[in-house]
Amino acid sequence: MTKQLLRSIDLRGQQLTLAQLRRAVPRAAADDTAGVESRVREIIAAVRERGAQTLRELAAKFDGVEQAEVRVPEAALEQALKELDPAIREALEESIKRAKLVAERQRPEDVAVQVARGARVTLRWQPVGRVGLYVPGGLAVYPSSVVMNVVPALAAGVSSIALASPPQKEFGGLPHPTILAAAALLGVTEVYAMGGAQAIAAFAYGVDSIELEPVDLITGPGNAYVATAKRLVKGMVGIDSEAGPTEIAVLADHTASAALVAADLISQAEHDPAAAAVLVTPSVELAEAVQAELRKQLATTKHQERVGQGLEGEQSAVVLVDSLDQGLAVVDAYAAEHLEVITEDAAAIAARVRNAGAIFIGASSPVSLGDYCAGSNHVLPTSGTAAFSSGLGVQTFLRGIQLIDYDRAALAQVAEHIVTLARAEDLPAHGDAVTARFREDSGESFGEV
Ligand SMILES: NC(=O)c1ccc[n+]([C@@H]2O[C@H](COP(=O)([O-])OP(=O)(O)OC[C@H]3O[C@@H](n4cnc5c(N)ncnc54)[C@H](O)[C@@H]3O)[C@@H](O)[C@H]2O)c1
Ligand SMILES: N[C@H](CO)Cc1c[nH]c[nH+]1
Numbered sequence: 001m002t003k004q005l006l007r008s009i010d011l012r013g014q015q016l017t018l019a020q021l022r023r024a025v026p027r028a029a030a031d032d033t034a035g036v037e038s039r040v041r042e043i044i045a046a047v048r049e050r051g052a053q054t055l056r057e058l059a060a061k062f063d064g065v066e067q068a069e070v071r072v073p074e075a076a077l078e079q080a081l082k083e084l085d086p087a088i089r090e091a092l093e094e095s096i097k098r099a100k101l102v103a104e105r106q107r108p109e110d111v112a113v114q115v116a117r118g119a120r121v122t123l124r125w126q127p128v129g130r131v132g133l134y135v136p137g138g139l140a141v142y143p144s145s146v147v148m149n150v151v152p153a154l155a156a157g158v159s160s161i162a163l164a165s166p167p168q169k170e171f172g173g174l175p176h177p178t179i180l181a182a183a184a185l186l187g188v189t190e191v192y193a194m195g196g197a198q199a200i201a202a203f204a205y206g207v208d209s210i211e212l213e214p215v216d217l218i219t220g221p222g223n224a225y226v227a228t229a230k231r232l233v234k235g236m237v238g239i240d241s242e243a244g245p246t247e248i249a250v251l252a253d254h255t256a257s258a259a260l261v262a263a264d265l266i267s268q269a270e271h272d273p274a275a276a277a278v279l280v281t282p283s284v285e286l287a288e289a290v291q292a293e294l295r296k297q298l299a300t301t302k303h304q305e306r307v308g309q310g311l312e313g314e315q316s317a318v319v320l321v322d323s324l325d326q327g328l329a330v331v332d333a334y335a336a337e338h339l340e341v342i343t344e345d346a347a348a349i350a351a352r353v354r355n356a357g358a359i360f361i362g363a364s365s366p367v368s369l370g371d372y373c374a375g376s377n378h379v380l381p382t383s384g385t386a387a388f389s390s391g392l393g394v395q396t397f398l399r400g401i402q403l404i405d406y407d408r409a410a411l412a413q414v415a416e417h418i419v420t421l422a423r424a425e426d427l428p429a430h431g432d433a434v435t436a437r438f439r440e441d442s443g444e445s446f447g448e449v
């Protein structure tokens with residue numbers, strides 16, 4: 001019998017609760033994360049204690065780089081942009097143009113609500129002051145992630161942007177020149193050659209000796225070390241979603257092309273041996289044809305080794321279901337980073353999906369389109385966190401500040417209610433603070449009510 005790359009999970013004929021579905025869908029074992037977590041805690045503590053010295057030691061250990069400078073000189077950014085291949089520049093410019101169009105239109109408007117006469121509550125969207133953007137650079141080079149991080153930050157009006165990407169041995173300990181060129185193209189000048197959990201810790205706590213000031217918010221994708229570090233510093237700084245190793249789920253029926261489904265699964269397994277590729281289908285014929293296509297396409301794909309590891313890992317599978325209705329329950333329980341819907345009337349099926357980082361509708365909207373040039377953002381929640389968090393966007397870099405503006409008459413209208421509720425909570429001083437405003441000796445001149 002031919003060996004299948006994706007293991008098979010057969011849910012046909014089973015009525016499963018949400019908890020059972022969550023256990024049934026493929027995901028890497030949780031204890032793997034625990035191993036990463038203890039190493040990441042040590043790295044964060046070392047960066048806090050010894051700053052740039054730790055950054056240099058870890059650059060030597062994980063990136064094979066003897067680092068002279070952690071901060072990338074501005075001349076290197078300019079040089080990289082000057083030497084950028086014109087075709088890559090053109091592609092980056094198209095990607096930036098589309099991402100900008102979407103991010104600028106998605107910026108929420110301030111909302112002022114007249115609650116009563118003389119009583120107004122406004123929600124004012126205020127950009128975060130300083131952000132640290134992470135751009136991965138271990139197994140692949142990600143200038144597209146420079147675009148996805150920087151464009152919404154600029155659209156939100158963030159005034160201080162720092163960017164980090166791992167140092168590369170073949171480029172003298174600087175990040176890959178395409179990363180530097182993309183940063184320069186977008187006008188980012190504060191760039192650091194640092195990667196992994198140590199970069200996240202440096203952003204969160206700052207590093208005095210290299211004049212790296214702490215940031216308020218850290219965004220960007222990365223491997224399990226980066227994603228875990230973001231989770232651990234959360235609370236002290238803000239983070240976007242947990243954007244760890246890539247996941248693709250495809251919900252497909254008999255109308256889908258097995259060759260295209262296999263190509264899409266391979267495209268995302270290409271990121272990382274820990275990447276997940278999941279096909280959910282009621283069609284046994286499609287499942288078998290996709291397995292055959294995967295074997296065929298794996299033989300010629302460039303990053304065969306890590307693609308094979310990703311497909312054969314416990315995090316990947318083909319899930320057989322009775323119907324698209326059951327398939328929808330499975331993809332909702334899985335809450336994929338990327339979900340492709342390739343079925344008859346794909347838009348109607350996609351409209352019923354509740355949990356996914358991004359949904360790609362129909363055969364002409366593959367994940368690769370969203371990775372580079374759709375105008376949508378490719379920094380998306382992984383590990384099931386799409387059930388409660390969103391992908392990166394202009395809103396990630398904004399906070400809503402409430403403005404409360406009542407005149408005296410408007411305050412008088414609710415004064416009694418405030419006093420009553422304050423007493424009910426045994427917090428009478430709250431009520432006193434209101435009644436004091438209506439005493440003649442309050443010292444405040446309110447004019448006529
Ligand atoms: N979810 C998303 O939005 C999204 C988007 C793009 C990429 N990604 C994911 O980003 C990841 C990129 O990963 P990558 O590895 O290529 O680059 P990366 O920059 O995320 O990680 C490289 C760094 O990991 C650290 N590291 C490596 N081995 C380590 C070890 N044993 N212990 C501690 N630290 C170690 C090193 O510091 C190294 O610089 C992939 O998993 C990809 O799927 C996710
Ligand atoms: N698919 C990745 C998001 O998980 C993003 C990416 C960047 N470059 C290629 N792909």
Ligand SMILES: [Zn+2]
Nearest residue numbers: 267268271371
């Ligand atoms: Zn990708």
